[in-house]
Amino acid sequence: MISPSSSWLIWPIIVPLLGAVLCFLAGKPPRRTGLLFAVLTGGASLVLGWQVLARGIESHALGAWRPPLGISLRADGAAALMVTMTAVTGLAVSIYSGGYFQSRLTGDDRDRRRLAQEQYFWPLWLLLWGALNGLFLSGDVFNIYICLELVALSSVGLTALSGKPPSLVAAMRYLLVSLLGSLSFLLGVGFFYKTCSTLELAAIIGALAPTPPMIMALALVSAGLLLKTALFPFHFWLPPAHANALSPVSAILSGLVIKGTWYLFYRFWQEEILLAAVGALPAILGGGAIIWGAFQAFSQQRLKMLVAYSTVAQIGYLFVAFPLLADPAGMGGPALFYFAISHSFAKGAMFLAAGTFLLQMGHDRIDDLAGVRQILPVSSFAFALGGLSLMGLPPSGGFIAKYLYVTTAITQGRWWLALLVVLGSGLTAAYVFRAVAAILSPRLLEERPQLAVAASMQWSALALALMAMLLGIVATLPLALLGVK
Amino acid sequence: MKKGGKGRTPRDNRGWRLLPVMALLLLFLAALARAYLFPGASAAGLAARVDASLAAGGVGSRVTAVLLNFRAYDTLLECFVLLLGVMVVWSLWRPDGAKSREPAAGAILASLERLLVPLMIMVGSYLLWAGSDRAGGAFQAGAILGGAGVLLLLDSSPLLKVFPKRGLVPGLCLGPLFFLSVGIAAMAWGGNFLEYRSPEASLIIIALEGAAAFSIGLCLAALFGGRPPERQAEDGRDQPSRNQGEFR
Known part of the structure; x- marks a missing residue:
């Protein structure tokens, strides 16, 4: 059932764009305008x-x-689910950001720099949000390219916002990688147009065939998207960029931005013709990411670096299940999307909580975080809940996703995949426990420092973590939405 | 880390290390050529469809019709890309780190400006107008206007004072904002987003192109200028530079 023309699709794209322009026009840091939009x-x-x-x-x-x-x-169930996911994570991050920028003001001369950061944060973030929605809803490959450019440029701008040398270096690398990915995507779009005489995504996907120009086009588009999604071994740029950015930006990059390019990859690769031929390729890279990312996460000294490497590992899960898409019962797609939204909420909550620790303690060295739960009980709880979902323990969205992974893999006779998912959960547990053990450690701080963060920073992270939990309890709603095809 | 590694390798080794990269690139080029030259790969494109809808689109030029009507949404987003570029560049500007540009007030440059800038504004306006039935349009006009801006910025020309500083940010936002409002207005009139047809389409397209060209020109010049307008700059000028490694 396709309603003739619905105007509901356009608002999630143009409202944030309008908000971004108005925030840019405002003279002082546009916190109220930003939050309103x-x-x-x-x-x-x-x-x-x-x-x-x-x-x-x-x-x-x-x-x-x-x-x-x-x-x-065009908004089918998958696109609408991604837009909804972006809305939930985006709202939590926005509320967090309001408190974050307020709490960083200390009343000395460094405030000018911080006010300038907030001044650019709001327009860049709203533009990014609009571009992501545009990406999810667009039905045209060239238009998708422009959305990709908007997403990449605003993400790079947000990464560099902190101004620290490591974040500037990471942002530069991110920019170069992203540009290379965009160019590769654009070249692929050129081949698609040359072969199909159309830029409409659905028509192109319908016309996929094993001819040299189409293979070339698909290879270029896929390579570009994988580079931007940071799938192992293209992950090298991600950890420094995600870990060194301002904390709300880290949550945005890990929770939302990588999902945009992953979603596009899914759009192209869900076709059976492709899965039958080379479906194992994303799965192998995904398997590598799960193991390598978890190992790296475990050996990090800084909490935000740990969470960033965990993103590298979790991206692996987003790709490892691609062979499952050929499932006759059709449970492969729901498994993938369930993982994507659970990860967005859980990882968003963990980065937000980690940012609260960093702001309160002035550092995020894991071993020195003991006692932080005394001052920040809500954030500590949020971090632990996010970790639970990441490990895939019930009742969490991560549990449902991994349950779907394993059962679908077993019914298809793909034992290696089921084993890999279980092994990955064990590795996830290892690094999550390492962080949680420090945060929830019973050791008390010698002197209790004053609370330096706004309450909204703690509660927004908890709300997002609870959403990840809620996904495990109310699974019908997202699955029903995903079923709209 | 990488830099250190490179520094230690003898210079004559580098050529050999490039060989596999060159071989891979050649292989990639060969694959590209094979895909490009594959028989049957070149399809008709959409030119015939564009021609068929040209009358309803409101302009005589195919390119303008595609950019400002059939695929106006792409152009709207492209305008945001340019605005975004300015935002990112300004957000990177540090009051303490940047040296102010030495105004090299040469007599030749100054007289060249007086000669060229009015001409460039005229050529830009002409290109804008010409876009309705031949090559030209908002981006071309904007590029010329941006060039005029760069010329003036080269020696901080006194002519810049003609343009009020306070108008810079609104000027940058004019194109994207006007584009958005046209789209929303079309919906208020009961159509789709950005829906306009001949005969009123011609007028709307000219207005859109005018606003877009103005903002594109300003964006390009602002990208060259590289710093936010004075108001913010003054705020930051007395700021000491010792806080660079600060994250709180």
Whole structure:
């Protein structure tokens, strides 16, 4: 069922874009405008999710020009789920950011620098949010390229915002990698257009065939997307970029940005023709990521680096299950998406909590964090809950996702995949326990320092962690949304 | 780490290390050529469809019709890419780290500006107008206007004072904001986002191009300038530079 033309699709894209311009126009740090537009964007996204759930696939021909001449936006269940996920994580991060930038002000001359950071944070973040929604909803490959550019540039800007030398170096590397990925994607788009005479995503996916130009196009597009998603062995740029950014930015990068390019990869690779031929490739790289990322995470000294390397490992899970997409019962897709949204909430909560520790203690050395739960009980709890979901313990979204992984793998007779997922959970437990043991350690601080962070920073992280838990309890709603095809 | 490693290797080793990279690149090029030259790979494109809809699009030029009507949404987002570029560059600017540009007030440059800048503004406006039925349009016009801005910035020309400092940020935002409002207005009129048809399409496209060209020109010049306007700069000028490694 496709309703003729729905205008609900356009608002999650243009509301944040409008908000970004208004924030940029404001003279002083636009915290109120930013928060207002974050709430409006989140609201518009949730309404879209509800509409798709209630009425089926929505589409909107921009300028009333139908493809292949024009561009059309399209929201099926998967796209609507990603927009909804972005709304939930985005709202939590926005509320956290309000408290974060307020708490960093200390009343001395360093405040000017911090106010300048906040001044650019809001427009960049809202632009990124709009571009991500545009990416999820776009039905046109060239338009997707422009959205990718917007996402990449704003992410790089956000990464560099902290101004520390390591974050500048990481941002530069991120920019170069991202540009290379974009160019590769664009070259692939050129081949697609040359072969198919259309830029419409659905038509191109329908026309996939093992001819040299199509193979080339798909290889270029996939390579570009993998580079941007930081799948092992393309992960080298991710940990320093995600760990050294300002804490709300870390949560945005790990929780949302990598999901955008992963989602596009899924769009191209869900086709059976492709899965049958080379479906093992993403799975092998994913397996490598799970093991290598977990090992690296375990050996980190800084909490944010640990969480960043954990992202490298968790990206592996997003790819390792691609062979499962050929499942006749159709449980492969739900497993992947369930993992993606659980990871977004759990990892977002962990980065937000880690940022709270960093701001309170002035450092994030894991071994010296003992006693932090005394001052920041809510954040510590949020971090632990996020860790539970990451490990895949019930009742959490991560548990449901891994349960779907393992059962689907076993019914398909892919024992190695089921084993890999279980092994990966063990490795995840190892590094999560290492961090949680320090945070929840019974050791008391010698003198109790004054609370230096806003309450909204603690509670927004907890809310996001609870969302990850809720996913394990109310699994029907996301799965029903995903079922809209 | 990598730099240190490179420094230690003897210089004449480097050529040999490049060989496998060159071989891989050649292989990649060969694969590209094979895919490009594959028989049957070149399809007709969308030119015929564009021509068929040109009358309803409101302009005579194919390129302008595609950029400002059929795929206007792409152009809207491209305008945001440029604005985003300025935001990112400004966010990187440090009041303490950057040396102020030495104004090399040469007599030749100053007289060249007086000669060229009015001409460039005229050529830019012409390109904008010409875009409706031949090559030209907002991006070309914006590039020329941006060039004029760069010329003036080269020696901090007094002519820059004609443009009020306070107008810079609103000027940058004008194009994207106007584009968005046209799209929303079309929806308020009961159409789709950015829906406009002949006859009023011609007027809307010219207005869109004018606003976009103005902002594109400003964006390009602002990217060259590289620093936010004075108001913020003054705020940061008396700031000491000792806080660079600070994260709190």
